[in-house]
Amino acid sequence: MLAYIIRRVGQSILVLLFTGLVAFSMFSFVGDPIDNMLGQERTQADVERLRTELGLDRPFVVQYYKFLEQAVQGNFGLSYRQGRPVGEILLERAPATLELAFVSGLLALVGGIGLGIFTAIRRQGWAANVIMTVSLIGVSLPTFLIGILLIYLFSVELGWLPSFGRGEVTQIGGWSTGFLTASGLKALILPAITLGLYQMTLIMRLVRTEMLEVLRMDYIRFARARGIRERAINFRHALKNTLVPVITITGLQLGSIIAFAIITETVFQWPGVGLLFINAIQFVDIPVMAAYLMMISVMFVGINLIVDMLYFAIDPRLRVDRTAGGH
Amino acid sequence: MAETDMPSDAPIRPPSRIKRAWESDLAWSFRHTPVAMISAFVVTLLVLAALLAPLIAPHNPFDPATLNLMNGFTPPGEANAFTGDSFLMGTDDQGRDVFSTILYGMRISLFVGFSAVLLALVIGVVLGLLAGYLGGWTETIIMRVADVQLTFPAILVAMLIFGIAKGITPPEYRDQMAIWVLILAIGLSDWVQFARVVRGATLVEKSREYVQAARLIGRSPFSIMIRHILPNVLNPVLVIATISLALAIIAEATLSFLGVGAPPTKPSLGTLIRIGQEFMFSGEWWILFFPALTLLALALSINLLGDWLRDALNPKLR
Amino acid sequence: MTTPVLSVRGMTVEIPTRRGVLRPVDNVSFDIAEGEILGVVGESGAGKSMTGNAVIGLLDPPARIVSGEVLLKGEAVHTAKGEKLRRIRGKRMGMIFQDPLTSLNPLLTVGEQLSETILEHLPVSQSEAEKRAIAALDEVGIPAAAQRIDSYPHEFSGGMRQRVVIALALCAEPDLVIADEPTTALDVSVQAQIIALLKRLCRDKGVAVMLVTHDMGVIAEAADRVAVMYAGRMAELGPVREVLTRARHPYTAGLMGSTPLASQGQKRLRQIPGAMPRLEHLPDGCAFHPRCDRAEARCRQNPAPDLTACEGRAACWFPLPAQSEKEEVSA
Numbered sequence: 001m002l003a004y005i006i007r008r009v010g011q012s013i014l015v016l017l018f019t020g021l022v023a024f025s026m027f028s029f030v031g032d033p034i035d036n037m038l039g040q041e042r043t044q045a046d047v048e049r050l051r052t053e054l055g056l057d058r059p060f061v062v063q064y065y066k067f068l069e070q071a072v073q074g075n076f077g078l079s080y081r082q083g084r085p086v087g088e089i090l091l092e093r094a095p096a097t098l099e100l101a102f103v104s105g106l107l108a109l110v111g112g113i114g115l116g117i118f119t120a121i122r123r124q125g126w127a128a129n130v131i132m133t134v135s136l137i138g139v140s141l142p143t144f145l146i147g148i149l150l151i152y153l154f155s156v157e158l159g160w161l162p163s164f165g166r167g168e169v170t171q172i173g174g175w176s177t178g179f180l181t182a183s184g185l186k187a188l189i190l191p192a193i194t195l196g197l198y199q200m201t202l203i204m205r206l207v208r209t210e211m212l213e214v215l216r217m218d219y220i221r222f223a224r225a226r227g228i229r230e231r232a233i234n235f236r237h238a239l240k241n242t243l244v245p246v247i248t249i250t251g252l253q254l255g256s257i258i259a260f261a262i263i264t265e266t267v268f269q270w271p272g273v274g275l276l277f278i279n280a281i282q283f284v285d286i287p288v289m290a291a292y293l294m295m296i297s298v299m300f301v302g303i304n305l306i307v308d309m310l311y312f313a314i315d316p317r318l319r320v321d322r323t324a325g326g327h
Numbered sequence: 328m329a330e331t332d333m334p335s336d337a338p339i340r341p342p343s344r345i346k347r348a349w350e351s352d353l354a355w356s357f358r359h360t361p362v363a364m365i366s367a368f369v370v371t372l373l374v375l376a377a378l379l380a381p382l383i384a385p386h387n388p389f390d391p392a393t394l395n396l397m398n399g400f401t402p403p404g405e406a407n408a409f410t411g412d413s414f415l416m417g418t419d420d421q422g423r424d425v426f427s428t429i430l431y432g433m434r435i436s437l438f439v440g441f442s443a444v445l446l447a448l449v450i451g452v453v454l455g456l457l458a459g460y461l462g463g464w465t466e467t468i469i470m471r472v473a474d475v476q477l478t479f480p481a482i483l484v485a486m487l488i489f490g491i492a493k494g495i496t497p498p499e500y501r502d503q504m505a506i507w508v509l510i511l512a513i514g515l516s517d518w519v520q521f522a523r524v525v526r527g528a529t530l531v532e533k534s535r536e537y538v539q540a541a542r543l544i545g546r547s548p549f550s551i552m553i554r555h556i557l558p559n560v561l562n563p564v565l566v567i568a569t570i571s572l573a574l575a576i577i578a579e580a581t582l583s584f585l586g587v588g589a590p591p592t593k594p595s596l597g598t599l600i601r602i603g604q605e606f607m608f609s610g611e612w613w614i615l616f617f618p619a620l621t622l623l624a625l626a627l628s629i630n631l632l633g634d635w636l637r638d639a640l641n642p643k644l645r
Numbered sequence: 646m647t648t649p650v651l652s653v654r655g656m657t658v659e660i661p662t663r664r665g666v667l668r669p670v671d672n673v674s675f676d677i678a679e680g681e682i683l684g685v686v687g688e689s690g691a692g693k694s695m696t697g698n699a700v701i702g703l704l705d706p707p708a709r710i711v712s713g714e715v716l717l718k719g720e721a722v723h724t725a726k727g728e729k730l731r732r733i734r735g736k737r738m739g740m741i742f743q744d745p746l747t748s749l750n751p752l753l754t755v756g757e758q759l760s761e762t763i764l765e766h767l768p769v770s771q772s773e774a775e776k777r778a779i780a781a782l783d784e785v786g787i788p789a790a791a792q793r794i795d796s797y798p799h800e801f802s803g804g805m806r807q808r809v810v811i812a813l814a815l816c817a818e819p820d821l822v823i824a825d826e827p828t829t830a831l832d833v834s835v836q837a838q839i840i841a842l843l844k845r846l847c848r849d850k851g852v853a854v855m856l857v858t859h860d861m862g863v864i865a866e867a868a869d870r871v872a873v874m875y876a877g878r879m880a881e882l883g884p885v886r887e888v889l890t891r892a893r894h895p896y897t898a899g900l901m902g903s904t905p906l907a908s909q910g911q912k913r914l915r916q917i918p919g920a921m922p923r924l925e926h927l928p929d930g931c932a933f934h935p936r937c938d939r940a941e942a943r944c945r946q947n948p949a950p951d952l953t954a955c956e957g958r959a960a961c962w963f964p965l966p967a968q969s970e971k972e973e974v975s976a
Contacts (some may be wrong), residue, residue: 140627218747227735256480281490
């Protein structure tokens, strides 16, 4: 088991090194950093000095190492557009995105697993068929259209909920939260549904497929042949086995909520890192793009590691070292 | 049916190719799945409408000469108060006919979608074949990169590629290049699926006797891959391509909607929705509604078709 | 005469497909008495597993019993559904599956699976159920049962797992056990042990057993009577010694000829020409006639006679004589 964890951590570091390389290449090859930093009035001496200062005259590998060293400390330089340290801007914006992602993730997980089980058990029922059909529309409906549709219904027509922004936020230490005010909570509803719905559909369809697969297994037939109650078969025997593969993909899904937040944040003008990123792309603000990429990879890698650890909690076959290797 | 030993008194002519195709399991399933037939009909209709846009469209929305600003904000089906012109789906702020912009927008959406999937397919199939057939370092590197890329959602990868490409292209060419950059971004973000499936199938086929035999008689690896392995991976590739097409169209629309895709001078469905959204609060709903509906119809029917195809080609999944 | 534990009367199973209705089990009848082991043999696809599944109500839709009846101690069970069927399964009929690797839930300990089954059917407390679970494991010969109760299935070897499966099938004290190829997936060295165990437990508890297998050796070893199936129909039914040594149906005779054990006297194994027809392409008349060296015009036109019409032994128009020449030669 220890060997397995070490291997997984090793893989994670590899992923981070790779994305770091991509981020670094963006700095080095997309636009000239010296151009970006010095502007029009400059002398050759300035350029040379900055070149040495930034270490641009050193070999590629050394530069890359320097970049990583800085990145680990959260130092990504200045935003071309805002002229402020990128790390600072990201930190300021992170709570908005994290709160949105948390609520949508919860919605997607609870709703997705619940509906997935339901549609798998009641495979032939009309309710399950309706849900499956609607979910297919849900998968085909781009996130931004869901957002627009919700805004049209609840903001334009009914006027119940705000169509943009976070509402009133409260500062707690460095964290600005919208959970504590009524307007903050109201502002959260539509974006959270928009962001969560698509993921919920995916999780639901996945849980259903896996559950149907498990329900065909011999041990389910055997449990049936022993007269075990349907409820116990579904929830004790099938669900637990379904969770093993579901956790992987669900983990990845939750990771991608952070990424999909970009779309939702744009639709609702939600002041999070996603909106920051999309603006960075529009204005080719490379430091912000690179920093966002690194931040996202750290999150994804972290989530992947947690998912791997969860396997051990659920599947006893993994807890024994090599004896289960034949599986 | 065909397996029984039939009395062969009369000379048996093999049924024509069309007849065989009609009687194949796939066609049978198609004829017995109303959803598949309706979806295919909608897709065909929309693709035809896009292809024939210059013939069908009442106006050319990109030709300023045909535009009349006075026609702006004409509601669908009603006559304009100033000019008396009427438009099936109304007009936008600049007096462009929404129906025409949709037809032309769909051309761009479909063009980007098809090209991106084609790109992803070619890259994925080639890399998958190489990885599966050659193994060793080639395989390790290709599949590692695939793993890393798979860690991130395709749309994010596409955005990044778009952002980088935008940074590389000089500002004056950016609008011109936007469509090609989009294709590149979406295509590169979506090859992994193809590569994984093709590699898996290649590994299986490689160990089969007939491939071993072909190797023994000295066939070149290239011809073995093309002649023997490729035909066996066509089914899954077709399924993935169909589903990818829906995803690519959605991805294009999303990027364009976010303002990092097709430019307003060459609007795709996503760009049209982005423009339409601005008028949602002031009551000009049609500028948003019709492009959105078209996008939904397109994505949904392709998705349904892909879903059916997957089930029909894998009977055991039922 | 006492009521048999299981009585199957004219049972027919059909599967509607888009190319017509298949009939994997066609008008099958047999009885099993208390403590008796009935072997059901045939090639794969002969309908023997389907018969077992039909008896315990585990047919996968769209397969279903379209006619005939299944009586368990005189009570009709083929019509049971839902809660009633659930109370019959496990409590009154147990089933043993082919592959012990896949028939145990990998994420629950064997103890959990055993006590769950016991609690479901017997009016006992949790602690009593656990005690019985240990006893059940002990009974099937698992050493140190009290410690092994908390082990997961993957911690047992294949043979041990099949013992656990047997314990599970028997733990609620059923009247009938359907064993579907219980030894096929096991090592040869373990097969005999499992068969001996099954035989002993059923004798001791007076359980009736329907032993489905394609292995004539297993039949010879364990069964009291044997039913031979071919293409969904019952070909021959009789006491195991008689069927094995004096087969009346040409198919059974052929089957014996191709089994090493039953044909010890012969130098070469004989084989039946051809293969069993697929259900979609059953020939007219007796399904066996294309492969039968005794077939005549009648066999090609009329379906084989019903078992009951032929002294209850062989469903054949031209059965082998009661005292076969073969036996005289080999004797």
